[in-house]
Amino acid sequence: MGRPYLGRMKLRWCMECNLPVLSRRCGICSGRTRAVSVSPPGDVRPAFERDVEIINRTVERCFGVPDLIPADKVVILNKASGRDRFDEVIVDGRVLGVLEYEVEEGRYSFLPRLEGARRIREHATARRVVEIDASAVPYILKGASVLLPGVTFFDRDIREGEQVVVAAPEGVVAVGRSRMSGAEAGEREKGMFVKVRRSAPPQPPRVLPGGQDWQDAVEANREVLEKYEDEALAFIRRVSDETDLPKAVAFSGGKDSLATLLLVRKVLGDVPVMFVDTGIEFPETLDFVRSLAGRWGMELLVEEGGDFFRGVEYFGPPGRDYRWCCKVCKLGPTAKIIDRHFPGGVLNFIGQRAYESETRARSRRVWRNPWLPKQRGASPIQHWTALHVCPGGGGGGKRPL
Numbered sequence: 001m002g003r004p005y006l007g008r009m010k011l012r013w014c015m016e017c018n019l020p021v022l023s024r025r026c027g028i029c030s031g032r033t034r035a036v037s038v039s040p041p042g043d044v045r046p047a048f049e050r051d052v053e054i055i056n057r058t059v060e061r062c063f064g065v066p067d068l069i070p071a072d073k074v075v076i077l078n079k080a081s082g083r084d085r086f087d088e089v090i091v092d093g094r095v096l097g098v099l100e101y102e103v104e105e106g107r108y109s110f111l112p113r114l115e116g117a118r119r120i121r122e123h124a125t126a127r128r129v130v131e132i133d134a135s136a137v138p139y140i141l142k143g144a145s146v147l148l149p150g151v152t153f154f155d156r157d158i159r160e161g162e163q164v165v166v167a168a169p170e171g172v173v174a175v176g177r178s179r180m181s182g183a184e185a186g187e188r189e190k191g192m193f194v195k196v197r198r199s200a201p202p203q204p205p206r207v208l209p210g211g212q213d214w215q216d217a218v219e220a221n222r223e224v225l226e227k228y229e230d231e232a233l234a235f236i237r238r239v240s241d242e243t244d245l246p247k248a249v250a251f252s253g254g255k256d257s258l259a260t261l262l263l264v265r266k267v268l269g270d271v272p273v274m275f276v277d278t279g280i281e282f283p284e285t286l287d288f289v290r291s292l293a294g295r296w297g298m299e300l301l302v303e304e305g306g307d308f309f310r311g312v313e314y315f316g317p318p319g320r321d322y323r324w325c326c327k328v329c330k331l332g333p334t335a336k337i338i339d340r341h342f343p344g345g346v347l348n349f350i351g352q353r354a355y356e357s358e359t360r361a362r363s364r365r366v367w368r369n370p371w372l373p374k375q376r377g378a379s380p381i382q383h384w385t386a387l388h389v390c391p392g393g394g395g396g397g398k399r400p401l
């Protein structure tokens with residue numbers, strides 16, 4: 001599957017403070033940060049406590065290792081291309097593996113990278129390990145598969161098609177997928193046991209000291225976050241000054257539109273807020289939008305979306321390339337709000353980001369949508385990653401906001 005490049009890869013790491021940093025220098029120790037090699041587009045985000053719990057449970061079920069990720073570390077997720085949820089898991093400045101949701105199985109699986117495999121292998125309880133003879137290592141490092149004659153020991157419970165760790169006497173050399181079960185391998189003398197996905201010479205895991213939380217991550221990023229915020233505020237001021245149109249904010253209850261709303265309120269104060277109730281919102285989202293509107297005394301312009309489930313009967317389920325639901329449930333109702341409240345047009349601030357999709361990466365920062373001729377859209381956070389939006393992240397029970 002294609003890997004769209006939607007913007008510069010921004011994730012770096014301070015190996016001294018063991019924290020993610022979105023700039024070249026760490027805001028705490030002033031040391032140089034190191035680029036983290038993640039898959040594009042690189043819309044990195046904080047892992048919440050619940051994410052870490054899912055990762056640890058999945059690793060335990062698959063590899064017999066509990067608590068691969070300790071609670072006192074800052075964990076980052078990076079969404080990569082996959083059929084469903086497919087997140088690279090970044091700890092200590094390195095990708096430990098990928099958390100994937102297997103749609104057919106209805107459960108998660110963990111695809112370790114070499115660093116993750118080294119950590120798994122350290123545990124006495126580690127499962128799904130295949131040990132090979134030292135003489136086989138040079139071939140594995142060239143990308144060859146693990147063949148049965150070179151195997152010295154393996155887990156009999158391995159099933160065909162599972163992710164496994166390949167270790168030589170000196171340590172982990174590869175990760176890959178089993179091509180036969182452990183039981184079958186026990187009976188056969190020849191054949192391909194493991195198709196290797198990645199390999200590297202053995203080395204110990206590079207575990208950094210823990211003890212960090214998201215407050216530390218905010219400190220390490222304070223300067224770069226303030227720079228992004230100042231730039232966004234200046235943008236809001238500039239596009240507002242350029243037009244006599246009334247101003248509004250599109251609010252979905254999500255993190256991106258909330259960041260946009262906070263920024264716009266800093267520059268323009270109270271502005272009307274458009275909210276489209278698509279009819280398939282979580283009750284918590286509706287509660288949050290209403291309580292925030294009450295707390296801030298916002299003028300909330302609400303419109304209900306078209307009937308999503310009637311649309312499903314008529315058009316079929318929406319797909320990546322067939323998003324009728326946007327038109328029926330979002331754009332149509334937005335047009336109604338605009339017609340009713342802003343018949344002469346509106347400058348609408350929208351929390352759209354380039355890292356979200358190729359279409360959005362191609363979009364200009366101020367644009368018109370042919371479906372909403374009366375709206376001039378503007379995105380103050382066009383070049384932010386999800387980590388810029390909510391650096392107050394997950395760990396230690398803290399939530400963004």
Ligand SMILES: [Zn+2]
Binds near residue numbers: 016017018026
């Ligand atoms: Zn540092």
